[in-house]
Amino acid sequence: MIAHLPVLQVIVPLMAAPICLILKRAQLAWLFSLLVSSLTLLISILLLQQVMTSGVVSYELGGWQAPWGIEYRIDKLNAFLLLIISAISTIVLFAAQTSIEKEIDKNKHTLFYVLYLLSLTGMLGIVATGDAFNVFVFLEIASLSTYALIAMGEDRRALWASYQYLVMGTIGATFILIGVGLMYQMTGTLNMQDLSQRLPEVAQTRTVFTAFAFVIVGVCLKLALFPLHHWLPNAYAYAPSIVTAFFAATATKVAMYLLIRLTFSVFGLSFSFTTIPLQTLFMALGLFGIFVASTSAIYQNNIKHLFAYSSIAQIGYMIVGFSISTVTGLTATLLHVFNHALMKCAIFLALAAVVYRLGDVQLNNFHGLGRQMPLTMAAIVVGGLSLIGMPLTVGFVSKWYLLTALLEQGWWPVAVLILFAAILAVIYVWRIIEVAYFKEPLVNQAAVKEAPMLFLVPIWALTIANIYFGIDTRLSVQVAQAAAQSLFGVTP
């Protein structure tokens, strides 16, 4: 069975989705999804171990050899991502049943879990595959289920947010498909490994340039890279809280993975960064993204909006690390992918708990919440400190690596800007802390109690992870570094 782990990683949640539909009973569907998600987590841990010890795992679907059939190809990079996605999914599912009770119509609970499992399948499929067209197929599964999940939000505006995302996401997916089609036309293959060998021959053609442009723009739409981020804040704010917690920690990370995979593995470092001025472009967009989004975050009164803008800023950090295009820079990006997943998931789960108790996350409702829901608010504070980049939290580790990478290249003005941007993060996090801890509780909220255990356990598991991986960085740094080195072809 060990040999089949790569395909089981995707097939297990995939097959579970229709079974979930047959199960009917919501409670049963929840337990079943939780079981399935834990199983995918187990598989991803085993896969990561296998990849770290014995190198790349390749799996030929249908038994057909690689360029003719579809290949699953697990290396350190995607094993790391698979672990992040399945771990986050499992943790989020703990709180799911309690959270959707308040937010989603009773007879749609089963459908919620079906869609949840499908979007998990889609994301795992995108990451696991080594075939460019297969990426598109699973991207469709992930996107469609995401649109439906977002539209399930209580607020009517969720429909509009979902529609906006649908239009933007479909454009992104179409662009990726056009790019893949053009690549196929010039090389005659869809396998990524094969593409990377055959693309350099035709790298100077205008068709390959066009293919590259379309693929990159398509992925950046999915990534919500500034200035293509307009769909994200509303989608995060009006989706059911539990969905936001899941997507904030995974969806953009998958797009980030695709960007890295396509530029580094498929098109190759020299084409992506030498032929095309991607470095300057992405550096500028990343920095703009950090500043514009952080500034917008300061002015938000809906806390979900606030942290959604902060997510866009964090994508900026990842892109800056990516655009340095050195081993350290990429390590910083990968670390931030992992760390950001931890902090945003903790924060959005805590917000889901607030919604469960208060029904709303407007800043006004946070008056005195520090005393009424101490554990939940403490988790938000730790997450916020992590976003700022305080020492002893994970945020510090990735910022540290990012600054090291920048200084290695002698780009100290950028490093100064990055440090300055942390002040903006301090401001928006402080706004919440001020209201929650230094204001008296509102009269009509006097009876608000701490969130139920099913919320507190996953929230605090993530919060502790936030601190633990900020102190003991062996696991995360080791894997991220190994993945970055393998992408640059450096043997450790």
Add this chain to the structure above:
Amino acid sequence: MIDIVLLTLLLAVAIAIIRMKDLFAVVMLSGIYGLLSASFFVAMDAVDVAFTEAAVGAGISTLLMLVVITMTGRSENTTRHKPFPALLLVVITGCLLIYGTLDMPYFGSADAPVHSHVAPRYINDSMQEIGIPNIVTSILASYRAFDTFGELVVIFTAGIGVLALLSSVRRPDNGDKIVCINYSMHEQHLVVRIVTKMLLPFILLFALYVQFHGDFGPGGGFQAGVIFAAAIILYAMLFGLSTARIVINQPFIQLISATGVLLYGCVGLVSLLNGGNFFDYNFLSNDAITGQHLGIFLIEWAVGCTVASVIIIIFFNFADYRERQQSNENEHNQESP
């Protein structure tokens, strides 16, 4: 020559779609657009794609859009935004696409990478390796079976998405009203109803033919599922939803859609348990070719089931939603005077 004519027509229809304000005409034109592209695909010798496009683009999507129009109204809202920045963006994208065509290998040239790298094996060896004459089916159902599985799940996801957004508990008390609405419609369409009744068995039979003939000619589960669903939808449109619901009830059809996905996956799981890789049909039977045949037969069946049931789910939910809207309006009208 025929290519130029077809492409010009496509362009003309596309421009007409943009200019039109009447949504009903737009839907009809998009159906024509689908049919034209299908003909274009035939001219390019891609009959399987053409068949799918004719069934989906010209057929079922037109039907679904018509159902939507009955809810939204026929005319387009006046535009309030300025279209120029968007137009500029579209022009840039278009120019980039044209720029990309400059270095493309010529259409149909024998030494193009597409024809010289992966394709020769499909053309030369698929008969020995899989043993069915339609190479397209070999690729879709065996070489790249996992992609097809993914596509099937996409369709399943679409069905579940529609269910999640539109379904709601049906109130039992307004059953009579629904019959009334449909009854008036029946009177008007007597000829169509009789003709449809005569045609229905043939449509269903044709769907089954396409289903089982996919190995030898254009066709397969996707197209068959669409045709089958089209027959059911036709029936529902002319004889009323409540009549159609007697034959096909929601839980049952949901079960079928889930079973299709499960069946497809189980074919893979069985080959995995028999010692092969996932979707390695050679391991389904002692003889490799028999295994391939069995595998392809089963997955085509699975595809047909899910596609048909998902399209029926989508149609029924939209139509249900519309009925609820109408009965709500009727209640309002009765209250107001």
